[in-house]
Structures are given as structure tokens and as C-alpha cells.
Amino acid sequence: MLSATYPLPPLRLTSPVTPGGYLLAGIRARPGLMAFAAVIGALWMLPMALFPFVVGRGIDAIGAKDWPGVWQWAAVAAVLGVAQAALGTLLHFTDFGAWLHGAGSTQRVASAHAARLGATLREETTTGNVVAITSSDLNHVGDVYEVVGRAFGSLIAFVVCAVALLNSSLLLGVVALIGVPLAVLGIGPLLAPLQKRKAVQREDLSKVTALGADIVSGLRILRGVGGEKRFNSRFHEASQRVRLAGIEVGRSESWLAGAEIALPGLVTVVITWLGARLAAEGTIGVGELVAFYGVSAFLVVPVTSATEAAGALSSGLVAARKVCGLLNLRPRITDPENPVPLPEGQLELHDSATGTTFAAGRLTVIDAGAEAEALASRLARFTEAAKGERVLIGGVPAEQIALAELRARVVYAHNQDLWFSGVLAQQLDPAGPSEVGITAALFAADAEDIIDALPNGVEEVIGERGREVSGGQRQRLNLARALAIDADVLLLDEPTSAVDAHTEARITERVARLRRGKTTIVFSQSPLWTHLADEVVSSKVPA
């Protein structure tokens, strides 16, 4: 039985990371696997390379009416066949493993990095870009690792064939040794324009994919107010651009397909022609002639493997560049070099720009008007204070506090915060230690009825953005989730704007009781909150 997890050893990446460095890090993470793939790749090509010689010997034996010889060579051919089947299967297994390693590591590294960029992520890159990296570019990266075994095998097979040819005939061996690399080199110049056109098409393709994703993401709006035709024709235009770019790629590709037949084929013809002359002179046997023909025809395989490897590498580098572009992003809000620890106990918050102070351990309600979001973001250091201004948390300037500690102790819950698809309880349950249970938090947010109405209660699996529940219900669940964290400082922005007055009255009273003794800042204009506040900062804060 297969184990549930696949080992993906961490990649040791430099900072900043380069595309080549990224691909190498993948090899260094599993050197054993990559070496094994190369060895199997080489072994796998050997039976194929030897096969023409065996068939040649068989034909010689037939020509000489050497029946035991025929039996013998037929048996050797069968044995080679079995060996090739075994090695071929093993190679497929290993190559597949290498692909899993490359693609899986890329998915893991890229999505984890994106997640850890946090609030910064959406400012620095697009959702579409991250999705493209973790769904399409990872394939190209995986392909680089997948091709390693076969590429190495090709090289070995080429050397083996050349040696075998040299042993039979110096002339033919030399022709093969020079001709085949020449044929590969001859194909080379066709690759550059192909790669350039492929890059153009990939660009167009990622645009059309992004457009498709955008249309699908905004489908509610398009189906709500209209614009389907307009977006349909935008998509049509983008899609046709991809088609035309694809045909350009096809032009380059078709030359390559032709050259892959013509160039190695010419080498085969020259070898066969020389061989036939030698055979006519009686220097070599008919069987050897057949073997030469077979070997030089076989040499097409290493040649195409080499071009395939070159193609995979160049696509892989393009993809790795995109991966590196994401991995080299750094959060805007950075950790201080020498963090100052926050004092124990309750924390007081101070914002110099507005001259506001929020008392430690108290429930403060503030009507900050249009400034609310900016002020809250500053207080929780989601944005930096302006030059010359500062935010003090427990007396410590915000930018001097380690981010992990700051985020753990100061929580800023926003109405735009999302719910993820999955089990509700897993999202209500706070990540850190908390003395507030889920039940108490749900009670304080007056959200118990929502849970009761769900068929499986808190164990219910909710969908993307928690769309199953209405906006007002979602707001109460948001509040419960924030309360359950039991943070030392909790900032709530309009936490009851979408609930009815009865419910709001219950919530304000219960939240005040639950948060007693802890710093709580509520941005609200509702009288129900101000009635219960320990402190009210009522005047509009000067901007």
C-alpha cells in the first residue's frame, strides 16, 4: 500500500534565488533519486542500442544456415527484450518520481511562500500569477527532472554505439561519431526561434488563462448586471491571438520535425551506403550491414531525446524564472533586526498621528469616520506609521516588535476577512493558546443559532467564503472567530454593522463581559457600543 505522504525534502535556496539555482536546488534535495534516474536511463538504452547488432548476427546466422546460431540469437533478442521491459518500467517509475519531486516541491515552496507573504501578497502579485505557478509552471519544472534519466541514457547509448561501430569498422564508426553530433548541432539553430515563439505563445496563453480566471471569478457580477458579450469578445480576441501565436510555433516545430528525420537520416544513408560498398567488397558481412543500418537508425532516439531535454530545460528555466519571481518577493512589513519584547500583561496603544491613546485593559469605542481603517491598520502594523509619527504598543514602537509576537498579541479583525472552505470548527479554533472556548466565543457573538441550524453543527463543512450563510450570519461568525483567539489587544472594525438591533444589543453586552480586563478597540458609530464602552473617543480624529 502507498503511504499517504510523499517525501519532499526542503529545497535549500539562496536569497535571492535564480532560475538555474532553483533547478539545481531541486537536484541537491534528492541526489539519490536523480543519480538513480541517470543510471537506469543509461541501462535502459543499452538493450535498445545492442538490439540491431543481435538482429544483424541473427541474419548472418540465417544467411549461413547456422540453425543453432539462429536459435541462440533469437534467445538473446528475447532476453534483451525482457531486460528492456524491466528497465523501461523501472525508468518510467523513477522518471515519474523525479517529476513528482520537481512539480510537488515547486507547488509546496511557491504556495507556502505565497501564504507567508500575508497581507502583502495581493499588493505584490496577482492571484492569477500564483495560481498559474502552482498549476501550470510546476509541470514545466517537473519535466526538467523527469527528462534527466533519459537524457543521460542517450549520452551513454551514443558512446556505446560508437564504440561498437568503431570495433566493426573504423570508417563507419568515425562517420557515426562525427555525423550524429553534426546532425544534433544542425538541429540546434532551429531551436532558438522555436523557443522564442513558444515564449510568445506562453505569454499570450497565460493572458488568456488569466482573463478566463478573471471572468469566472467575476461571473456573479457579469451575470448580475451584464457585460457577458463584451467579455466574451475580449476573450475571443485573446484566444485568437493564442491561436495565431500557436501556428507560428507550429511553423518552427514543423521544420524541426522535418530536420529530425532528414539530418539523422542522412547519416544513416551515408553509413548504409559505405557499409553496402564494404559488404560488396566482402570487407564486412550482410549482417553487419543490417546492424549498421539499425544502429544509425537507432541513433535518432538519443538525438530526439537530446532535443527533448533541451526543450524541457528551456521551458523549465522560463517556469523557474516565474517561480523565482514569486519566491524573491518579500513582505512590505518587515521584522526588526533587534526586536524589543512586549511587556507582560495588558497593553496600551498610542497613535501619535491622531494623538489618540487606548487605555490598557479597557473597552474603547471610537468613531474615527473615514480614518478608521487607516488608523486600525497602523495600530496593528499592517501599514507603517508616516515618517516622524509612531505607534506605541505597550510603550514599544510598533516597528521594533517581532512580527510573530505582534500578530499573536494584537489582532485586527476586519469585515472583509474571509472564510475558507472546510470544517467550520477548524477555523473557529484559534492557532495559539486561548482561555476562551469556541462555545463561549459563539455565545458572545450570538452565533449559536447559526451553528444550530447547520446539519452538522460546528463540524459542518462550509464552502468557499462561507457563502452558505448570509452576510449578517457571517459577520457574527467572524466576530466569534476573532473573540476565540483571546488576544491581548483586539481591534474590531464595525463588528455589528450587518445584524439587527436585538442581536446587536446582546452582542455588545456579551462581548464587553467576555473581554473584561483586556484591551479592546471597537470602531463603530452605534450607540449600543458607546453605552457599554469604558472609554469613548467620540470626536472625529483630525486627518
Next chain:
Amino acid sequence: MKKLPLASTREVRKWAVTTARTNGREFSLMIGTFCLATLIGLAGPQLLGLLVDSVTAGTTTGRIDLLAGVFVVVLLLQAWIKRGARLRARKFGEHVLADTREQFVGNALTLPLGTVEGTGTGDLLSRATTDLSRVDHAVRNAAPEILVAIVAVLLTTVAMVLTSPLLSLGLLVAVPLLAATTTWYQRRVPARMQEMLDSWGTLQSITHETVEGSRTSEALGLTERRVGFGRHALDDALLGERKLRALQVRWMPSLEISYVLPIAVMLLLGAFAYGQGWVGLGTVTTMLLYAQAMTTPLNEALFWLEDLQVSLAALRRVLGVKAVESSSATEAPSGRDIAVSDVRFGYTEGREVLHGIDLQVPRGERLAIVGPSGAGKSTLGRLLAGISAPTSGSIQIGGTEVSTLADDVLRGEVLLLTQEHHVFSGTVRENLALPARRAGGEWTDDELRNALASVGASAWVSALPNGLNTEIGSGSHPVPAGVAQQLALARVVLADPHTLVLDEATSLLDTGSARDLERSLSAVLKGRTVIAIAHRLHTAAAADRVAVIEAGRITELGSHADLLTADGPYAALVAAAS
């Protein structure tokens, strides 16, 4: 969350046949050139056979040179025709791909809103991205390679039978093995493939959500949990891949053996026939070379088969998004009064949310709907806006059933505005000019500017570097939530419906934006029938009438003053709020 359907295998087959038929000329030309290229390639072993026979019989160098010359000509011809065949295949493939993608998006754009909301973005998104790229990859690479391989195998077999029927019998040893193992494999692979694709789809949805919710995760300390969640889903996807690999690894050996075995058998058969004097050494050579030549196309076919199968499964997901015929009533209703009678509705059978609603909303009225959350207010709003049809009962505007109105007509009558918004990547203009212009043609700059001005967004737009033509949305100029809502309102101004249903359109914004937006909103509401699902009671107080909904029923209906006097549920609500 519901999933969108998959196309059945029959539908996929029908699609393939239709595609081949509608592009009949291109398709047959493509197949024809491939056959020609292969046929010419088959001359190689024949020429070598001739060489062998000539050498055995004793020959002149002149004849050898001549045969070599013919060899070169054949080779160049083959390369040239192969080039043409590849180009044709590419053109055909790109054409099919463009059609498939455009058809997918076209169909997605006809999905009813109810379906869109029911399935979530993730499912559609993975079809629009991963599945479409899988089909892309297969049509560009796997399909031509497999086509070439099939043509090559078929024609080579024919050539072998023609060259030596006796020696061709050697091929038969492979058939039982190949047939048995391939049947075994093919019977198991579709389910595994589907499982694997689904797990990649889930992984992608999770990544998408993680990215979209990155702020939430950071603020609430959920980041590491999301990373762990993603890792778990990745394990599932990789497990799916590995299960597939386990199947392949059991199937592959028989496949590889089955094309080497005939060569060994043919050596023996050849020796026997040569000994009997039935065939020449040249024929034996030709046949052995043909048998060897079959290895390469079979190998290629094997290599690409998996991609083709993956893409077939992906194609089922892509084709599963089918066009939905839109309603036929394209005539605008004559009146503007709304009449709701005995409306019942449930999202799932047996769980009714609305239990018989009767309501008349005369033209121009402001009606507030209040009540505890979860009472069915939003559901009623969605029915009034024609997003879902009632399970029973009727909702009419001016005597016409709302759910039968064509999209563009409906939007000119009634629109639902919620707090959810999406900024499209594109210019401000492209984000605004969504509603159909009644007079036809494009919206003028003045119209767009006026709409922006009426919702108070002029200042924001004029501060942009290129005004209406500034690129906004993810990756370009950022749009604050408040402005995104104003843009949504500006669209409503352009659509100009006589009735608006507001469902918490402003309630989830921060205080400042909500206030700005309420100002903008009042400009938009002027002169329209407004049905507002309200939480703020001052909205209700300002309304002409208030409907209180509790547990799926209207329990009170009347003006603010009347209801206060009645001292019922509404009065209790007002008392609680102050």
C-alpha cells in the same frame, strides 16, 4: 457546495465527431499527409532489403550508389511531407483549442446566477485554468504524436503483410498479451485518472483561497494552518499521481515485451522460411527492420497515452459546462408594480425557507425588509431580483413573471446589489461599461463620467494616471473596497433599472467608506422602487413601508409610525436599538 456536472463519455465522443466533421477538409488533409509521410518512410527497409539482396547476389558499386541516391531522395521527401503534416496538425489543433476555450467561456457566461453561487469559484476556476491547459497540452503534443504512431503502426503492419504474409505471423505472438493487459489497464485507469484530477482541482481551490485570504490568515494567525492544509492537499494530489503510476508500472512491462517478442519469433520463422527457400535474405531483413521500426511509434504512443487520457478526463470537465438557454421573454413588461403571491422557496428539497409570502410593492415605493438574520430576507431579495425562481407561487413585475424575463430585459427592470464585489483586470472603462446600453452602441465618456459623478467616484478616477483608461484590478492599480463598491453602484446607474434590491450593500464596509457610500447610494436610489434589506433601523424609519420577516413569513407590514403604534415585533426591535 455542489459541483458542476461532467460531460458523459458519449458527449465527449459526439464532440470529437462533430469537431472532425465540421472541419472535415482540414481533418482529412491532415490525416492524409501523415499517411503519405509514413508510407514514404516505409520505403527505407525495402531499399535496405534490396541492398542486402544485391550484395548477396554480387553487385556493382554503381547499383549501390544508385540505391543510396534513391535513399536520399526518399528521405528528403519524407522529411518535407512530415514537416507539412506537422504544420497542418498544429493549425488544426490550434483551431480546435481556440474553439473549445471560447465555447467554454461562452457557456460559462450563460450559467444562471443561482448555479454560479451554488458551485463556488474554485470548481469553475480549475476548469478554466488547469483543465483547459491539460486539453491544450494534449492537443498540441499528445494528439499529433499518437496520431502519427497509429498511422505508422497500421501502415507498417499492412506493409509487412504485403512483403511476407508468413513472417507477419510473428506479430501475432504479441496480440494476446497486449490485448489482455491493455484491457486490464484501460478498465482501471479512468477512475484513477478522475480521482487524480479531482485532487489537483481541490489543491488548486485551496491555493486560490489561501492567496485570496492572505490578509485574513495573517491577521488571525491562520497562515501556518493554511500552509499545512495546502501540504495535505498536495499529498493527496501526489498520492493520486502515484496510484496512477502503480497501475502503469504493472501494465508497461507486457507492452514493452510485446514489441520485442515478435522480432525473436520472426528470426526463427525467417530462418525456417529461408531454409525452405520460400523467402530471400533481403525479405527477412526488410521484415525484421519493419518490426523494429514499429518500436518507436509504439513507444511514443505509450509515452503520450497518459497525457491524452488525462486530457480526456479534463475534457469531460471542460465540456461539462454547458450553455444554458436564456429565457425567451425579450419584451419588457408594461408596468412597474411588483406583485408577490404565495411564494414558497427552499434551496434543498424538504427544507423550505419561505413559507408563503404575499406582498405588493407599487412603483416608486421604498420598502424596508427587517427581521432577525436567517429569517429569509436575503432569499426573498434574490427571488425579487429574478436570480432564483420560487418553488411555488409567483413574482410578477407589471404582470410578467420575473423568472421568465431575458437577462438584458431583467437587468433593466430590477437589480440586486450586495456587498460582494470583484474588480476585473482591465481599464476603469471596461469595469464600468458592463450593462447593455439601451440605445445600443458603446457608452460614451460623458455617460461614464456622469455615472461616476453621481456615486461620488469622480475624484478617485480623475486622480488616476490615465483616467477612465487606467488599468485597475489585481496586479495593476489597487482599488480600495469602498471605491470598488462605488464602481458597482456606477454600473447600477448605467443599467438604470426601475427597481433596486439592496442586500447589505454597505453593511460590511468600514465606517468611513460606508458613510461615503450611503451618500452615493441615495443619489442612485432617487426615482426608483427600492427594496432594502436593512439592519440599520434608520433605513427602515426612512422607508415608506416596513416588512418584518420572521422564520420565512411576513409577520408585520406597514409604515414605521403604524408599526410603532401597533407595538409588535418591529416596535420591540426599535426599542432594543436605542
